[in-house]
Amino acid sequence: MLEVRDITAAYTSAIIIEKVSLDLGAGEIKAVLGRNGVGKSTLMKCIAGVLPARNGTVSLRGEDLPVSAAHRARLGVAYVPQGREIFPRLTTIENIEVAAHACGHDAHDAVESAFEQFPALRERAHVMGGNLSGGQQQILAIARALALRPSVMILDEPTEGIQPSIIMEIQGILRDLNRSEGVTILLAEQNLDFVSGLAQECYLMNKGRMEQQMPMADIQSNPQLVQEMLGV
Numbered sequence: 694m695l696e697v698r699d700i701t702a703a704y705t706s707a708i709i710i711e712k713v714s715l716d717l718g719a720g721e722i723k724a725v726l727g728r729n730g731v732g733k734s735t736l737m738k739c740i741a742g743v744l745p746a747r748n749g750t751v752s753l754r755g756e757d758l759p760v761s762a763a764h765r766a767r768l769g770v771a772y773v774p775q776g777r778e779i780f781p782r783l784t785t786i787e788n789i790e791v792a793a794h795a796c797g798h799d800a801h802d803a804v805e806s807a808f809e810q811f812p813a814l815r816e817r818a819h820v821m822g823g824n825l826s827g828g829q830q831q832i833l834a835i836a837r838a839l840a841l842r843p844s845v846m847i848l849d850e851p852t853e854g855i856q857p858s859i860i861m862e863i864q865g866i867l868r869d870l871n872r873s874e875g876v877t878i879l880l881a882e883q884n885l886d887f888v889s890g891l892a893q894e895c896y897l898m899n900k901g902r903m904e905q906q907m908p909m910a911d912i913q914s915n916p917q918l919v920q921e922m923l924g925v
């Protein structure tokens with residue numbers, strides 16, 4: 694469904710990721726794992742269209758995607774960035790409305806459906822994004838991405854800075870989205886426990902390159918590889 698081919702990207706002259714490829718079939722959940730700084734976020738940004746790649750292509754259902762995050766969002770690729778990037782001075786409702794408007798969807802419907810799915814957000818409907826806890830912001834970021842009615846969701850380190858009980862809640866939310874709504878999910882993560890409960894396959898990144906692809910069970914049963922790739 695989503696094909697990433699030979700992506701090379703840089704912020705300045707130094708190449709950060711080189712010839713990185715991955716595939717995501719419809720309805721799959723896959724993870725990109727690697728230590729801090731190996732280039733996971735850079736790859737996610739290139740797939741979302743936030744950062745133009747120097748080389749390579751991203752295609753959805755066989756069609757090359759345009760180099761624009763807004764276009765990709767309208768075509769069904771939703772991106773939840775690292776750090777969530779909730780609009781701090783907009784309320785919960787307004788954060789969702791902005792995303793729905795951007796894709797030409799009915800904002801009222803998007804808010805209602807988000808509140809049905811995530812009752813905790815309804816209780817904080819008029820709270821400014823910046824005043825929500827990290828976990829609440831992460832759930833809002835997922836709700837905001839869903840307002841785009843995506844077929845693919847890309848989440849960059851959704852567990853970063855989130856307390857353990859909420860991490861489990863986020864895991865449940867993503868599992869439900871995948872099972873009940875068929876949303877295809879790509880995660881960049883360092884939290885192996887979180888990913889193990891969700892993904893079937895993982896890609897291991899190191900120094901800007903995709904080194905290996907394997908079933909999640911294989912990395913879980915290989916502590917030496919976990920130590921080498923994730924440092925835990």
Ligand SMILES: Nc1ncnc2c1ncn2[C@@H]1O[C@H](COP(=O)(O)OP(=O)(O)OP(=O)(O)O)[C@@H](O)[C@H]1O
Nearest residue numbers: 704705709727728729730731732733734735736775
């Ligand atoms: N905006 C930027 N400008 C210049 N260099 C950047 C920028 N963003 C990231 N980098 C550099 O690119 C490299 C890869 O960073 P990236 O954020 O993609 O890694 P990561 O695997 O996601 O790590 P982390 O888990 O810390 O986010 C790092 O050396 C980082 O310093």
